[in-house]
Amino acid sequence: MPEPRRVVLDCDPGHDDAMAILLAAASPGLELQAITTVAGNQTLDKVSLNARRVCSVAEIEGVPIAAGCDRPLTRDRIVAGDIHGSSGLDGVDWDEPTVPLDARHAVELMTELATVDDPRPLTIVAVGPLTNVATALRDAPRIAERIDRIAIMGGAIGLGNRTPSAEFNIYVDPEAAEIVFASGIPITLVPLEVTHQALATDAVLARIAALDTAVARMSVALLRFFADTYERVFGFSAPAVHDPCAVAAVIDPSLVRARHINVAIETFAELSLGRTVCDVYGTTGRAPNADVGTELDVDRFWTLMLGALESYRA
Numbered sequence: 280m281p282e283p284r285r286v287v288l289d290c291d292p293g294h295d296d297a298m299a300i301l302l303a304a305a306s307p308g309l310e311l312q313a314i315t316t317v318a319g320n321q322t323l324d325k326v327s328l329n330a331r332r333v334c335s336v337a338e339i340e341g342v343p344i345a346a347g348c349d350r351p352l353t354r355d356r357i358v359a360g361d362i363h364g365s366s367g368l369d370g371v372d373w374d375e376p377t378v379p380l381d382a383r384h385a386v387e388l389m390t391e392l393a394t395v396d397d398p399r400p401l402t403i404v405a406v407g408p409l410t411n412v413a414t415a416l417r418d419a420p421r422i423a424e425r426i427d428r429i430a431i432m433g434g435a436i437g438l439g440n441r442t443p444s445a446e447f448n449i450y451v452d453p454e455a456a457e458i459v460f461a462s463g464i465p466i467t468l469v470p471l472e473v474t475h476q477a478l479a480t481d482a483v484l485a486r487i488a489a490l491d492t493a494v495a496r497m498s499v500a501l502l503r504f505f506a507d508t509y510e511r512v513f514g515f516s517a518p519a520v521h522d523p524c525a526v527a528a529v530i531d532p533s534l535v536r537a538r539h540i541n542v543a544i545e546t547f548a549e550l551s552l553g554r555t556v557c558d559v560y561g562t563t564g565r566a567p568n569a570d571v572g573t574e575l576d577v578d579r580f581w582t583l584m585l586g587a588l589e590s591y592r593a
Contacts (some may be wrong), residue, residue, distance in 0.1 A: 291319030291407030292329035299522035303586035315385035321367030331376035347385025349444035351452035370504025406522035413455035434555030450553030494591035
C-alpha cells in the first residue's frame with residue numbers, strides 16, 4: 280500500500296468543518312499532521328476552541344491544533360453567525376475540551392510541515408478563508424515547491440451564497456484567494472455546485488444516529504442545527520455539508536468530477552467582489568490553474584463519510 284498522504288487541514292469550525300475534521304482524521308489514506316484555524320465562520324478564538332471541542336469528543340490526539348490569522352489580509356473581519364450561531368458551532372452542549380491549543384502560529388506550523396525532512400510533499404486542504412495559506416506562501420515562497428496540491432472548498436461557478444456573486448470563504452478574503460490561485464501550485468477547487476449535492480438528508484442523519492456513539496450523537500446534533508439554518512436562510516430541505524467534500528476529493532479524486540480551467544478572483548468590483556471567475560469555455564485565453572469540481576458522486580461520498588464516523592468508537 281502507498282504511504283498515507285501528509286495533510287494539513289486549514290479550517291474555521293463551523294458545522295461542516297467539524298465533519299471535515301472527522302473525515303480527515305479517520306482516513307487511512309491521509310496522515311493528518313495538523314489542524315490550523317483561521318477567522319471565518321466565527322472569530323479566531325471561537326473557531327480554535329471549536330476545533331479543540333470536536334477533537335476532544337472524537338479523541339483525536341497527537342494532531343496539533345494551531346490558531347492562525349484573526350482577520351483578512353487587508354479587509355475588515357466578517358463572520359457567519361447567522362449560519363453557524365454565536366459560538367460558531369451551536370447545537371451541542373459542549374464540555375471543556377481536553378485537547379490543547381498548540382503554541383505555534385498556524386502559518387509557522389504550516390511552513391514547518393512543508394519544509395520538514397520527509398520525502399512526501401504536503402497537501403493543504405483549505406476549507407475556510409485562505410488567509411493562512413496566502414500568508415504562508417507570501418512569507419515563505421519556497422514552500423510552494425513542497426506543496427503538491429491545495430484542495431479548496433470555496434467559490435462558485437454560478438450563484439454565490441454570501442452575495443449573489445460570491446461564496447463566503449472567497450468573499451471574506453479575496454486578496455488571499457488571489458495569491459493562492461496565482462501560486463502555481465496545483466489546485467482542486469470544490470465549489471458550491473459540488474457541495475450543494477452533499478445534502479445531509481433525514482435518511483443520512485438516521486444512518487449516522489444508528490451508530491449510537493458520542494461522535495455520531497455530536498454529528499447529528501450539529502447537522503440538525505445546520506439543517507434548521509439552511510431551511511431558514513436558503514430554503515434548502517437539508518443542509519449542504521460543504522467542507523468534507525474537499526477532504527473527500529483528496530482521499531479519492533474520482534469522487535469529484537472536475538474540469539481543468541482558469542480561475543480568477545475578483546478583488547475590486549462592488550457587485551462581484553470575491554467571485555471566482557471560472558473560465559469554463561476558455562474564452563479568456565488564460566492558462567488553466569485549477570481543477571474545478573462540477574459533480575459529486577453522492578452515494579460514494581456518504582459511504583466514505585459514514586465509514587469515517589463508524590471508525591470512532593467513543
